Amino acid sequence: MAHFTKATSVKDWLNQRLAIEKVEKVMASEYWIPKNINFLWAMGMVLAITFALLLVSGIFLLMYYQPDVKDAFYSVNFTIMRDVDYGWLWRHVHGVAASVVFLIIYIHMFTGIYYGSYKKGREMIWVSGMLLFVTFSAEAFSGYMLPWGQMSYWAGMVITNIFSLGGLHLDGLVEWIRGDYVPAQAFLTRFFMLHVLLLPLAIMGLIGLHFAALRIPHVNNQDGEEVDFDAEAKKYLAGDKAGSKVIRFANDFMSKDLMVVGFFLIFFFYLVFFQYGFALDPVNFDPADGLKTPAHIYPEWYFLWSYEILRPFSVNIGLLAFGFAQVIFVLLPWLDRSPNAVPASRRGAFSVWFWLLLIDMIVLTAMGKLPPEGMFSTIGLVAAVAFILLWVALPFITMNEKKV
Amino acid sequence: MKNKEPLILVVVVAFTLLTYWLVEPYAHSVMHKHVESEHFAYADLKPVAKTGNVASGKELVTGAAACTGCHSIEKEGMPAAMDAVSAAASYGVNPPDLSNAGAIYDAKFLANLIVNPAHALKVEHKFDAAKGQSHPMTAFFGAGGDAEQEVADMVSYLQSIAVKPEEVTPKMAYENACGRCHAVSYEKWTQVGEKPAFKFEKESLAFDIQVLEYQEHLTKYMGKLPPDLSMYIRSRGEHFISTFIENPQAHLEGTAMPRVGVTAEAAEKVIEYLEDAGDTKRHERESLGKSVLIYSVIFAIFALLWKKQVWKDLH
Numbered sequence: 001m002a003h004f005t006k007a008t009s010v011k012d013w014l015n016q017r018l019a020i021e022k023v024e025k026v027m028a029s030e031y032w033i034p035k036n037i038n039f040l041w042a043m044g045m046v047l048a049i050t051f052a053l054l055l056v057s058g059i060f061l062l063m064y065y066q067p068d069v070k071d072a073f074y075s076v077n078f079t080i081m082r083d084v085d086y087g088w089l090w091r092h093v094h095g096v097a098a099s100v101v102f103l104i105i106y107i108h109m110f111t112g113i114y115y116g117s118y119k120k121g122r123e124m125i126w127v128s129g130m131l132l133f134v135t136f137s138a139e140a141f142s143g144y145m146l147p148w149g150q151m152s153y154w155a156g157m158v159i160t161n162i163f164s165l166g167g168l169h170l171d172g173l174v175e176w177i178r179g180d181y182v183p184a185q186a187f188l189t190r191f192f193m194l195h196v197l198l199l200p201l202a203i204m205g206l207i208g209l210h211f212a213a214l215r216i217p218h219v220n221n222q223d224g225e226e227v228d229f230d231a232e233a234k235k236y237l238a239g240d241k242a243g244s245k246v247i248r249f250a251n252d253f254m255s256k257d258l259m260v261v262g263f264f265l266i267f268f269f270y271l272v273f274f275q276y277g278f279a280l281d282p283v284n285f286d287p288a289d290g291l292k293t294p295a296h297i298y299p300e301w302y303f304l305w306s307y308e309i310l311r312p313f314s315v316n317i318g319l320l321a322f323g324f325a326q327v328i329f330v331l332l333p334w335l336d337r338s339p340n341a342v343p344a345s346r347r348g349a350f351s352v353w354f355w356l357l358l359i360d361m362i363v364l365t366a367m368g369k370l371p372p373e374g375m376f377s378t379i380g381l382v383a384a385v386a387f388i389l390l391w392v393a394l395p396f397i398t399m400n401e402k403k404v
Numbered sequence: 405m406k407n408k409e410p411l412i413l414v415v416v417v418a419f420t421l422l423t424y425w426l427v428e429p430y431a432h433s434v435m436h437k438h439v440e441s442e443h444f445a446y447a448d449l450k451p452v453a454k455t456g457n458v459a460s461g462k463e464l465v466t467g468a469a470a471c472t473g474c475h476s477i478e479k480e481g482m483p484a485a486m487d488a489v490s491a492a493a494s495y496g497v498n499p500p501d502l503s504n505a506g507a508i509y510d511a512k513f514l515a516n517l518i519v520n521p522a523h524a525l526k527v528e529h530k531f532d533a534a535k536g537q538s539h540p541m542t543a544f545f546g547a548g549g550d551a552e553q554e555v556a557d558m559v560s561y562l563q564s565i566a567v568k569p570e571e572v573t574p575k576m577a578y579e580n581a582c583g584r585c586h587a588v589s590y591e592k593w594t595q596v597g598e599k600p601a602f603k604f605e606k607e608s609l610a611f612d613i614q615v616l617e618y619q620e621h622l623t624k625y626m627g628k629l630p631p632d633l634s635m636y637i638r639s640r641g642e643h644f645i646s647t648f649i650e651n652p653q654a655h656l657e658g659t660a661m662p663r664v665g666v667t668a669e670a671a672e673k674v675i676e677y678l679e680d681a682g683d684t685k686r687h688e689r690e691s692l693g694k695s696v697l698i699y700s701v702i703f704a705i706f707a708l709l710w711k712k713q714v715w716k717d718l719h
Contacts, residue, residue, distance in 0.1 A: 035718060038409050040416075077635055078590055081685070088685045089692070107416060222408070241717045255707075255714040262704030269700050273693025278428050285639035285682070296435050301427045362419065366426035370434055 028250035032233050034221035035247050041219065042260035043108040049261050050101045050268075051207070057094040058196070060087075065146065067192035069185050072148035073287040089272075092280070096272045098140055099279035102302035105133060113332070114354055116224060116341040121217035123333040128210040130330045135202050137303070142195035144300065148188060149284035154297045156183040156191075162322070166315035182290060224342030296371060304368030305361045309388075311372055312381035321384060328391050335394045338401035346404055349397045353390060360386050439647040439654045444668040449516040449524060454553045456560025464558050468547035469518070471502065471558070479503035479565055488584075488596040492618045495540040496625025498584050498596070506563035507572050508580050513665030514562065515555045518544045525662035526653050569669055574680065577673035581649075581664045582633070585622060587615075590634035591681045595622060626660045637682040642675055649674065 007013035014020050033041075064084055066075035080087035109129070112118055118126030141159065145152045160183070164174045179186025218229055227245050236244035247253055271279070278301070283294050299307050310322040328335075336350075344351040360383050367380035465471045466482070474491075476484035478501050484491065491498040505514065516524040521541040522531040531539040547554055567576075578588070584595055592599045594615045602608040623629045636645060647654065649671050652661040666674065679686060 038412055040412060077638075077682075082590065088689065092689075103420065242719055247718055251714050252718060255711040259704070259707040259711040262700070262707035266697065266700040266704055269693070269696045273689055273696065278424065280638075282639050282641065285635040287635075301423070304427065358419065362423050362426070365423055366431065369427045369431040 028254075029248050030233065031249035032229050032236075032246040033219050033249055033253040034225075034227050035245055036221040036223055036225065037219070038222050039256075039260050040107065040111040041222075042257045043104055043111060045254075045257035046104050046261055046264050047101065047108060048207075049264075050097050050104060051203070053093055053097045053268075054101065055200070057090045057097065058200075060090040061094055062196055067146070067189050069148060069188055069288070072146060072188060076147040077285065092272045092276050096268070096276050096279045098143060099300065099302070100268060100271065101136065102140070102300075105136065106302070109133070109329075110354075110358060113357075114344045115220055115222060116336075116343070116347075117220040118333040119336065119339075119341040122213075122220065122341075124213040125210065125217065126333050127330060128206060128213050132203065132206045132210060133329075134326075135199055135206060139195060139199040139203060140300065140302070142191040142199060144284075145183075145188060145191040146195060147284055148288045150286040150288055150292070150294050151281050151284040151297070153183055153288035153290065154294055155299060156187065158297055159299075160187075162310075162319070166319045183288075220341070222343065224340070224346075298369050301365060301369070304366075305364035305387075308364040308368035308380050309384045311368070312377060312384050321388060324388060324391075335391065336398045337395050338398040340401060340404050342404055347401060350401065353394060353397055356386075357390050360390065437655065439644075439651075441643075441647050442650055444510065444650055444666070444671060446510055446513050446516075446665065449512050452512055452515045452556050452559065454550075454556040456553075456556035456558070458557070458560050458564045460554075461557035461559070461561025461564075464547055464554055465502075465561055469544050469554070469558060470542075474499045474541075476501045477503055477565070489614055489618045489621070492595075492621035492625075497540075497622055498618070499541070500580050500584060502562060504566040504572065504576060504580065506559070506561075506566035507569045508566075508577055508667065508670045509665045510667045511559050511563065514559045517541075517665065518555050518558060519551075524665060526651065527660070527662050529658055530660060569667065572670055572673055574673045574677035577666065577670045578677035581666050581670065582674060585626065585630040585661075587632045588634050588678075588681050589632050591677075595619060628660075630661070633678060633681070635682040637675070637678040645675060645678065646671055 002016075004016055007016065011020070061080060064075060064079050064087060066072055066079075076091070080091050082088075112126060112129070141155075145156050160174055160177050163177055164170045175181060178184070179190060218227070221227065225245075229246060232244045232246040236246055236248075241247075281300075283296075286294075298304065306322060306325045309325045310318045312318070313321055338347065338350065340347055344354040363379065363383040364387060367376055367383060370376040372380065465477075466480075472482050473485070474495065476482055480503070484501070486494065488498040509517075513524055520543055522528045522533070522539040525539070527539065531537045544555065545551070579593070583593055587594050596614055596618050599608075599611060599615075602611065619629055640648075644655070648656075649664065649666060651663055652659050653663070
């Protein structure tokens with residue numbers, strides 16, 4: 001057992017038991033971040049804040065929400081939106097944050113791809129990040145079921161149908177997932193459980209893993225420069241703050257994070273109060289009706305690109321393409337054969353690949369929402385094929401890349 | 405080193421806005437038919453050419469034209485001949501009280517309605533006289549004099565007894581023009597009236613049975629039960645509702661919903677009623693939104709100043 005002395009202060013008392021000074025150093029003041037970064041490096045903090053907003057607003061909504069097919073719609077649209085003081089605010093914050101969190105995730109992801117932040121020891125950052133993307137997707141989908149509106153019901157119907165895996169006709173699996181032949185009470189209750197317990201737990205665990213994965217390889221920087229963190233940290237601690245290539249996480253990096261968060265929150269609250277329609281689909285303000293299929297069924301915007309990879313093909317090929325799209329991003333660190341961990345702008349053909357992928361995914365997103373008719377079908381098909389070809393071509397493009 | 409942040413910001417914002425524009429304004433413009441407002445002009449209807457006489461209008465409405473055989477005029481002490489459920493059993497839907505009809509409905513519409521209900525209501529596809537399908541409201545063929553003059557007189561009389569157009573309340577407009585077919589459960593409104601707070605469950609259930617009976621007749625008459633409009637302001641939006649009221653056929657050809665012929669002002673009142681039901685907190689949202697944005701801007705300024713102070717030594 002360790003030796004304890006009579007504490008001289010509260011801090012000392014805690015220090016003897018929790019080593020708070022050491023923890024503070026490891027987590028904040030001597031957690032070294034490269035100085036050469038831009039505001040895109042603050043997206044992690046923006047995501048953490050958005051997740052906190054989701055968690056807090058979710059807790060308040062959970063106090064009034066009723067996971068019952070007869071009462072769910074009413075509890076959301078009457079109890080929360082009308083009866084409970086500021087219930088409407090929590091719902092708008094929750095709904096808008098759920099949509100905005102994906103915008104930031106995509107910016108965060110494409111930042112990682114652009115700067116090669118998944119290479120040279122940073123593979124686990126990328127993999128844990130992609131696992132977070134998958135769990136966030138499941139969280140978003142399960143949450144979308146809860147208001148039990150028309151889009152909840154019909155999106156639930158369409159997405160769970162995917163598990164019959166086309167030609168395999170695994171209808172039993174679909175029934176097992178739904179707990180019924182159609183989305184009904186069992187379906188709602190289990191998605192409620194997933195949304196408020198299991199998936200948030202998984203997300204929090206994965207956030208821990210994501211942060212931990214960052215610790216050893218350190219954060220990348222915007223020129224792909226290899227920084228000797230120990231030497232630069234010494235320089236900083238010796239007083240040469242301006243000459244050192246690294247900064248403390250707190251307060252140096254955090255002050256920049258918080259500044260970006262500040263500007264982000266202006267944008268976020270503008271959406272919450274004045275421009276929320278994109279996140280709270282009008283169709284979902286009609287109560288679920290199994291006998292009335294909406295004219296257009298589409299997922300939320302952040303799922304549209306993968307939905308459009310499923311849609312233009314015949315059932316079985318579409319499912320294969322869809323499955324491909326779901327896992328391919330995880331494999332990026334191994335599909336990119338180049339040793340260069342530098343910004344795409346210095347990587348020749350990869351730069352072209354990056355911008356093509358981004359534009360292709362925006363085209364897929366647009367076509368995923370538009371009705372699959374005429375020209376839109378053709379564009380969607382071309383974009384889906386292009387998506388697959390881009391990924392197939394990636395190892396060949398990067399294999400011959402010159403070392404920079 | 406050159407500061408790349410402004411360029412990066414432009415790229416991020418540009419791609420975000422492009423994606424937004426594609427999936428929201430553009431995709432919705434492709435998916436939904438756009439119907440322009442006709443400003444409640446009812447241009448297809450015949451204008452009222454004559455100047456009406458209130459006194460003779462009163463005589464016609466309560467006498468020869470037999471309006472009060474089916475319609476109540478509570479204001480003038482003329483109650484309904486039947487309760488709502490029996491009226492629905494007879495006509496399919498409870499005929500509206502005419503006390504404020506002159507203020508809620510367009511004068512030209514009323515004149516045309518009296519002469520040819522199915523035509524003014526735009527339900528001739530459902531009530532084709534040639535096939536022997538007559539509208540439950542009997543057409544007025546004249547009381548022996550100048551029919552056009554007589555119709556103008558009746559409209560003048562209805563306008564004379566009604567409240568002033570600016571005194572029409574959202575509730576008044578909704579209940580008369582929409583509420584006999586559409587419930588708004590979030591406002592406790594049913595097709596037979598507002599559900600009161602009962603002391604005993606038995607009374608409450610008895611009321612519910614009345615509503616159910618009414619709804620049965622209504623469903624038979626309309627083909628399906630007209631939807632509860634509690635959340636329609638959020639699910640359909642103001643423009644859709646307004647243009648739908650103006651001419652349901654323009655949105656949904658063949659629908660059993662009649663054109664109800666409200667004035668532009670009354671339509672605004674109906675929208676306000678629906679906002680009070682489905683977007684109750686809109687005023688709070690707007691005022692709180694402004695405060696939160698002001699707070700956010702101040703927070704961002706302080707965050708910016710803090711960053712500048714911390715980074716002063718780092719450059």
